Amino acid sequence: MVAQRDRPFRICFLFNAQRHQMLHGLSTAALLGRRDDMDVTILSPSPGHIDYARWLVERLGGSSIRYERLQSSLLESARRLTGSSVPPKILTLMVLAHRLRHFDAIALPERTSIVLKRMGVRHPRFIHLDHGAGDRAAGFDPRIRLFDFVLMAGAKHRRRMLREGLIREGAHAVVGYPKFEAADAARDPAWTPFPGDDRPVVLYNPHFSELGSWEQMGARLIAAFAAQDRYNLIVAPHVRLLDGQRARARWQPLFDGYRGHPRIYVDPGSDRSIDMSYTSLADLYVGDVSSQVYEYLRERRPCLFLDAHGVDWREDENYAHWHFGPVVGAAADLMAAVDQAFASHGAYRDIQDRAYEETFDARGESGSQRAADAIAAYLQSLPTAG
Known part of the structure; x- marks a missing residue:
């Protein structure tokens, strides 16, 4: 039996990689943040990521979301040393692990961060967000099977993930492609780098x-x-x-x-x-x-x-x-x-x-809405209150 809850589900959207992955989660996070039964945090070690998340969520219509940048002089030094837009992932996770134990769920558009389970972060349910819908074997990473719940764009990915044992019945959902809504909100459709030029x-x-x-x-x-x-x-x-x-x-x-x-x-x-x-x-x-x-x-x-x-x-x-x-x-x-x-x-x-x-399964509502509904339904189905 599903226990009655006396508080919202605490869900963290963790962006621990370059900014391109954020568009695969922000529109879903925005919709979940409008629900009374969800308490949503967007967390990243990059101040630029947090600024971008605030900006895009507002363009998506706003939401009651908590934005949190992981501040660490160690991580900032590592980021500067590599020249990357984000610190090394594993180092970030080592600094962050204790903070993440208190969430009910962690939504991730990448696989490296599933190592958190080995770092003792065992209370939250891990939700995998697709970041792309291509064909390369890298998109069917064996680490996906370590996630508790997996979202995917369409039938192609579902068939292959089932065949390769990466997903389980009842622990995944086909939702379409939430990035479409996020990207539509983010870009300026009138912009071109070649104004006044009609060449292809x-x-x-x-x-x-x-x-x-x-x-x-x-x-x-x-x-x-x-x-x-x-x-x-x-x-x-x-x-x-x-x-x-x-x-x-x-x-x-x-x-x-x-x-x-x-x-x-x-x-x-x-x-x-x-x-x-x-x-x-x-x-x-x-x-x-x-x-x-x-x-x-x-x-x-x-x-x-x-x-x-x-x-x-x-x-x-x-x-x-x-x-x-x-x-x-x-x-x-x-x-x-x-x-x-x-x-x-x-x-x-x-x-x-x-x-x-x-x-891309385009049936019904937007991919973002279907993803948000799938995550909410999954968390509500859990047998215990966190």
């Missing part, structure tokens, strides 16, 4: 992993676009690619070389890189293994994929998105490939439609 806009969105195309093909692709005048190019890598002093120092000279170019716009990691500004305005997506291609296909458009490693990808489910457009290797004529991607889009439209519908 190409987005190059390389991933930070070793499976990506940046190291082998990035500089050559930018140079190819700089040498033509038919297309505009936005270069917006995954924000983790340039998060750190070493990476920024290595690539800043390349970016500086295109500063002020009328048809090249480089974003090394601003908030527009996370709020779907670029995936919304682009006419062609050029990428590799980033899940952002699915966000781009919210409106079906041409895609081009860069195979920098000679992958045997056609029957590999980790590369299912490479069926959404042409795939070219490291030696390809890149501008000819761009032209082909535009010209051949009709051949890929049906598979884009099917894959999008499998990836």
